[in-house]
Amino acid sequence: MRIATWNVNSITARLPRLLAWLESTGTDVLCLQEAKVAAEQFPTDQLRELGYEAAVNATGRWNGVAVISRVGLEDVVRGLPGDPGYEGVEEPRAVSATCGPVRVWSVYVPNGREVDHPHYAYKLQWFEALKAAVAGDAAGSRPFAVLGDYNVAPTDDDVYDLAAFEGLTHVTPAERAALTSLRETGLTDVVPRPLKYDHPYTYWDYRQLCFPKNRGMRIDLVYGNEPFAGAVKDAYVDREERKGKGASDHAPVVVDLEV
Structure with a gap:
């Protein structure tokens, strides 16, 4: 079974690439982030032609997230239970579903913007709500994973140059503590292998030639419980999909399971 996560940074802009990628890779389940469309504008019909269903929260x-599956789509939950909301609004940042033998969440964690910005406090509160929401499944016997754009680099090695992020979000102790706390529910960081260079970055800014210079970050993560992590046969960053005209600034992270 092949499961992936991909921040497409607008499904409208990325649709031809997305459809071609699904077809060429044989992905069974895709957790998608930053759809940037209303739910009624999501390309459900085009996906159905390829044999996929979609659970959408947009x-x-x-923002906007989805779980796209060709192996079933059941027990869909749109939104994050206990979502703290930002400025009184619950943003579309989470959707979960059971896809065959596996249950997955697709999450787009708040960016945080700046350390002294209210959005940063919201980000930490959102992590607390996520932890509470997934704790039961994380400790369960069914393969379970939370996949998506976490907007946090777990370690110093997960950014190309730590000095470049001094005083910025994505690398602060509080954000990393939130990741640690989430893992304490029983989740493991399924670290993908790089297909080029020595570290599996998943995001490269469009500016300043970051991709050609490999100035990246690993912020798109797969956190799986013990049954999920134990079934992993391979995991990699599909760096090729970040290349060329019309690419997202994120690459897909692909996990192959034997379930």
Whole structure:
């Protein structure tokens, strides 16, 4: 079984690449982030032509997540239980579903913006709500994973140059502590192998030639419980999909399971 996560940074802009990628890779389940469309504009029909169903949580031009599956889609939950909301609004940042033998969450964790910004406090609160929401499944016997754009680099090695992030979000002790706390529910960081260079970055800014210079970050993560992690046969970053005209600034992270 092949499961992947991919921040497409607008499904409208990325649709031809997305459809071609699904077809060429034989992915069974895709957790997608930053759809940036309303739910009724999501390309459900085009995906159905390839044999996929989609569970979508999206409201417009910002955020938006989905679980896309060709192995079943049951017990769908749209949104994060206990979502703290930002400025009184619950943003579309989470959706979960059971796909065959595996249950998955697709998450787009708040960016945080700046350390002294209210969005940063919201980010930490969102992590607390996520931990509470997934704890039961994380400790369960069914393969379970939380996949998505976490907007946190777990370790210093997960950024190309720590000095470049001094005083910025994504690398602060509080954010990393939130990741640690989430893992304490029984989740393991399924670290993919790089297909080039020595570290599996998943995101490269569009600016300053970051991708050609490999100035990346590993912020797209797969956190799986023991049954999930134990079934992993391979995991890698599909760096090729970050290349060329019309690419997202994130690459897909692919996990192959024997379940």
